[in-house]
Structures are given as C-alpha cells and as structure tokens.
Amino acid sequence: MKHPTVYAKPDKATLEGMLGKSLLCTQDFSDAEIDALLAVATTFEQLDGRGVRCDVLPAQLAYAVFFDNSTRTKSAWAGAAARLGMHPVIVDGSSTQIAHGETAWETGAMLGMNAHALGVRHDTILGQGQTMLRELKGGIDAFLRDTGDPRAVPVVNLQCDVDHPTQALADLQWLRQRFDGSLRGKKIAISWAYSPSYAKPLSVPQGEAMLLSRWGAEVVLAHPPGYDLLPETIAWARDNAERSGGRFAITHDMDEAFAGADVVYPKSWGPMALMQERVAASADKKALADIEKRMLAQNAAHTDWICDERRMALTREGKALYLHCLPADIGAEVSPGVMERARLDVACEAHKKVYVIMAALAVAKVPKLWRALKDLHKRG
Numbered sequence: 001m002k003h004p005t006v007y008a009k010p011d012k013a014t015l016e017g018m019l020g021k022s023l024l025c026t027q028d029f030s031d032a033e034i035d036a037l038l039a040v041a042t043t044f045e046q047l048d049g050r051g052v053r054c055d056v057l058p059a060q061l062a063y064a065v066f067f068d069n070s071t072r073t074k075s076a077w078a079g080a081a082a083r084l085g086m087h088p089v090i091v092d093g094s095s096t097q098i099a100h101g102e103t104a105w106e107t108g109a110m111l112g113m114n115a116h117a118l119g120v121r122h123d124t125i126l127g128q129g130q131t132m133l134r135e136l137k138g139g140i141d142a143f144l145r146d147t148g149d150p151r152a153v154p155v156v157n158l159q160c161d162v163d164h165p166t167q168a169l170a171d172l173q174w175l176r177q178r179f180d181g182s183l184r185g186k187k188i189a190i191s192w193a194y195s196p197s198y199a200k201p202l203s204v205p206q207g208e209a210m211l212l213s214r215w216g217a218e219v220v221l222a223h224p225p226g227y228d229l230l231p232e233t234i235a236w237a238r239d240n241a242e243r244s245g246g247r248f249a250i251t252h253d254m255d256e257a258f259a260g261a262d263v264v265y266p267k268s269w270g271p272m273a274l275m276q277e278r279v280a281a282s283a284d285k286k287a288l289a290d291i292e293k294r295m296l297a298q299n300a301a302h303t304d305w306i307c308d309e310r311r312m313a314l315t316r317e318g319k320a321l322y323l324h325c326l327p328a329d330i331g332a333e334v335s336p337g338v339m340e341r342a343r344l345d346v347a348c349e350a351h352k353k354v355y356v357i358m359a360a361l362a363v364a365k366v367p368k369l370w371r372a373l374k375d376l377h378k379r380g
C-alpha cells in the first residue's frame, strides 16, 4: 500500500528562505514553509520508493542525542541520514557531559564543530527540552560565526516538552495523503486515553493541536479534568484555527470528541499538576519515582478513556482513521480489535517520519535544493 500521491512543487523562494533553519517547533514555520517541507518529503518518498539514491549530503555527520527512550524516531533519524549520504551517530544523553553539568551552550559549540546536523530528544521535564534545544543552537551558531565557518548545522527537535515536530509533520503528511491533500472541514479528535505503563510527555498532543489546527479542520481536544496542556500551545492552536477558518475546542467528554470524527488520535499523557511537580524534583530519582507512581494512580481513575469498538462506532460512518504515534498501550489506550484493524495504517503513519527528517535536513542544508531534486528525478 503506497500513498505518496500529494505532490506540489516546492516553492523556490520559500525553500531558499529555509536554508540554515532548524526544526525546533512547527510554530516557527509559516504555512508556506510547512507546505514546502512536506513537498520535499513527498519527493524523497517517491524517489526512495523507486530505489533512487538521494545522497545530497555525502560524508557529513548527523549526530543525535537522546535523553529518553525511542524506537521509531531513532531509526527514522538513522534512516534519513543514511539515505541522504550522511553518517548517523546516536548517543544516550546521560552519557554526555551534560549529565556532569556542562551547559547546553557549551555542548552545542562542541557538537557543532564536529557535526553537520544535530538531533535532540529531551521530553520528560517541562521547561527544559525546548530551552535546551535553543541553547544548543545558540552555542553552535556562536561557534560557527566566531570561527567564520560557513557550515549550516541545523538542530532538529526529535521531541521536547513543547512539541514533537517530526511526529506531527509525519502525521500531517499521512493525513494529507489519506484525504486527498486537504483537511478542510474534517473533524479531528485528539483525545487523552488511559495508560498504566508510564506517564507520557505532553508534546505529542500539543504538537498535533498546534499543527493540525492550521488547515481549516475542526480540531477537538478531549481530556479528563487535570490533564490540561501547556497554555501557550493551546493559545497557538486556537489562533491557528481562527486564522485558517477552522475550529478548535476542548471538551472533557471523549464520546463528544469522537462523535462524527473523521480522524481520532487517542493517546495518554501525564497530569499537569504532577508534570509541574516533576520540574522541582528533576534531579532527585526517588522523588521522581514517587511522582510517577502518583501519576499512574491518577490515570487509573480514568480507565474508561479507551478507544474501543463502541467509541469508533460514534465516528463518521464508524470509519474514522485511527492515528497513534506509538507505542500504544493495547487494552488500555486502545482495544486489541481497533488496534488490529489499524495495524498497517499506524505503520504507514510512522514511516512518514523518515522522509520528514530527510526533508528537514535537506531544506536546511542544500542550497538550490529544487535543482538537486530535479537531478535526482533524472536518476530513475
């Protein structure tokens, strides 16, 4: 099953304006820039599907640091870098000198002198991830500027406390390909769902709310009381919806969000008050473990927040497209039957990320990218 059908030629001037641009938060990108980035991702997906080598960045180091677990995003980073001809290296954040107190600014300078792109995941503590990404970028840019080094070393956010942009962009790409290029008028339910496994970051629902609200859709966010998201991300989602002629609403009723939905995105995240408690306790392992237990106990008051057959039947003709960033808690966030029916869809959704990361690196680093893509098309 292949869906790389939505193709619009990326706008040349927009692409040139994105040279050197880091992907830290989708809110930093205009609609035209998002469209250009996804057009490039579609091109890479088509070329890759035809077996065409896309090595537009040969012999460059794509370094990534993960302060949290990952299966999909790590492999998408490595897969994107390898397809572009780069050399991917992924390290555990706790093994760097940041764990011994080296500042993000200093670390950025050190990584920037050796690498040609930097990916970072830092998603568990509110107020830390996005801040660290911007400090790393500041350190890289200062080193390159002060040494007269012309290299572009973009930073790619591989999930922080605010946004998970490669996930949200992959999801938008998947939705556009499934809905013939347009989300206008579609109802998209982003819902909290019960999880007993661990308290998950806020950045997926925040990133989805911010990005999916830009294209004229009706986006409904559902969660139990106490599971609010960061207010600035909600304010951006509201503004985006208003600007696009769409709608953004919040409810505490999962059924209401699912009623008539074209798309459902039910996944868990941690309760806000305890996410905030984590900030003060972030250096204390025992306190963090205690907070985690309390988060799971709070989650357990909402075991009925599950995406099951009854709820799917409430959606448009009972056939809403089920999205999940994965891994999903089967039997808690989603029933086994719903997940089994969506198994291939969620795998295809996840596969978009490799092309989004390729696009994010290429638009930031390849001058006259449209010409390079034209040359690649001639290869096969």
Ligand code: CP
Pocket: 069, 070, 071, 072, 073, 074, 159, 167, 325, 326, 327
């Ligand atoms: N969806 C996602 O980011 O998956 P990983 O945590 O496995 O990278």
